[in-house]
Amino acid sequence: xxxxxxxxxxxxxxxxxxxxxxxxxxxxxxxxxxxxxxxxxxxxxxxxxxxxxxxxxxxxxxxxxxxxxxxxxxxxxxxxxxxxxxxxxxxxxxxxxxxxxxxxxxxxxxxxxxxxxxxxxxxxxxxxxxxxxxxxxxxxxxxxxxxxxxxxxxxxxxxxxxxxxxxx
Ligand code: OFO
Numbered sequence: 001x002x003x004x005x006x007x008x009x010x011x012x013x014x015x016x017x018x019x020x021x022x023x024x025x026x027x028x029x030x031x032x033x034x035x036x037x038x039x040x041x042x043x044x045x046x047x048x049x050x051x052x053x054x055x056x057x058x059x060x061x062x063x064x065x066x067x068x069x070x071x072x073x074x075x076x077x078x079x080x081x082x083x084x085x086x087x088x089x090x091x092x093x094x095x096x097x098x099x100x101x102x103x104x105x106x107x108x109x110x111x112x113x114x115x116x117x118x119x120x121x122x123x124x125x126x127x128x129x130x131x132x133x134x135x136x137x138x139x140x141x142x143x144x145x146x147x148x149x150x151x152x153x154x155x156x157x158x159x160x161x162x163x164x165x166x167x168x
Contacts, residue, residue: 137158
């Protein structure tokens with residue numbers, strides 16, 4: 001049976017993952033509105049990944065005999081000044097998420113909850129990959145600057161991203 005303090009912290013993270021999903025779907029809408037359909041596709045897939053992260057926590061809480069509870073989810077922003085600004089916001093958000101995951105891993109150690117600590121290793125690895133991917137796109141957007149053909153090339157590349165559930 002899961003300890004209440006761990007259950008509460010996991011439910012908080014579950015809610016945060018759902019916010020992340022909404023944030024990226026909102027970014028997909030933003031990119032669509034400025035005719036960058038590849039960026040929109042990438043963010044839409046990212047929203048699906050975040051919902052996968054949320055569902056993984058949901059299932060884990062249930063498997064441990066806890067009660068999954070969705071907390072209040074605030075509305076994400078819906079507008080950014082430039083294509084770069086939205087991706088920078090995504091990078092900042094991922095760094096915040098990494099901090100929360102690390103706190104959860106620390107809590108699992110403090111409470112002697114080895115199963116939750118193992119679960120957190122999955123999220124820690126996932127965060128390394130996400131931060132690296134987003135930071136790479138931010139760097140390329142900075143290089144592209146105001147050059148429409150460079151932006152077009154990146155947009156074209158991001159069109160090919162599809163949702164493949166990450167390995168469990
Ligand atoms: Fe973007 O990360 Fe979830 O955890």
